[in-house]
Amino acid sequence: MSEDDSTVLPLNVDFTAFHVFFSLQGKEYSFNLHNVPSPKDAGTMSLRDAKMQCEPQLQALFRGFEHVLQQRLSQSTDVAAFVLEVKDILERIIRAQANCVLLPDSFYSLLFSEIEDIGWEHISFIGDDATALQFRIFDIVGREHSVRVDLQPGYPDKVPTISADLPKALELNWWSGAGLKHILSQCRKAIDSFQDFWTVMEDIDRKAWVLEPVHPSRAISFRRIALGGHCSLSITVDALSPRTLPEYRFFGSENSVAPLRMRVINNLNRWKMDMLLLENLESVLELVIPSRQDIGNEDSSADCGICYAYFIPNAYVTGSDPCGEASRPDRVCENLNCGRTFHGACLVEWLRSLTTTRQSFDVLFGHCPYCSHPIAVKNSI
Incomplete structure (x- = not known):
């Protein structure tokens, strides 16, 4: 906050009304305060009932922040303290306005024309300056996908950046004359290429007890599945070939998992590319992979036998948790x-x-x- 260079002048002999003027970032501002408690009531003094009257320039700057000023009034115990609060609020408003730079009209004309062509119903979010857009795309079976597009100030000459719930990053093909329609067209093509991947993953999530991730997005190809008998299996599925044998690792006592490893090796000939991945796993492991309801709470495949939890913060382990991991x-x-x-x-x-x-x-x-x-x-x- 700026150094205090304000001046407070009383407007009456009772010292219940004041004229305040101050400078901030080279500009002069002023306001009046009325209904200020008399100094004889200083022991219980509060500006809660005081009224603030601003000059037009200051009033325009404070528009929309009247409730903040009223709150600061009720919390202040004297005029000098409130003046400091006013300067603090004003400084923040001016700083925020300076950081908000609108792009040329041509940018918005082009952008809104492109959105009209695509259809506003496909947009789920648009940022304050319209450089950040989020689109909804529905695939052939009705899954909803989210695509975020961040436009650069030089759009369309500068290439936008894209993030989407895809298991592999989309490499955007951009050329002179390309626009939002071309971005969404490439996203739809990528989404179509991962249909079988999502079918495989949804089958696992629906039928098995997935220990982690707890709330998987469509971009995540990893699953850890409870097998019962205090064993679990982690798999990483190939998004482009989701029905092939995934990368895998068993968790559990060596006596429990060693036979499972041998079954995978001995039964690889049973793996069929026309079957879903979970069905193939059951075939080569010679077991029915249980659901959470099948296993029940008595099985400890997920939870620690001491704290009865699955995840614990690394802060408990190391004394710090900089990444929020567990x-x-x-x-x-x-x-x-x-x-x-x-x-x-x-x-x-x-x-x-x-x-x-x-x-x-x-x-x-x-x-x-x-x-x-x-x-x-x-x-x-």
């Missing part, structure tokens, strides 16, 4: 009849609390909280 259960009891999973940090805290725990270098050796089977974890987690 830790998942990554320690497993190797007892085939137990197989409970734990967050490494939870297991460290549990073992530290027991007098029977032994430590060798940075490794803690103890027993599973559920079955007393030997279990070890690094103390540095």
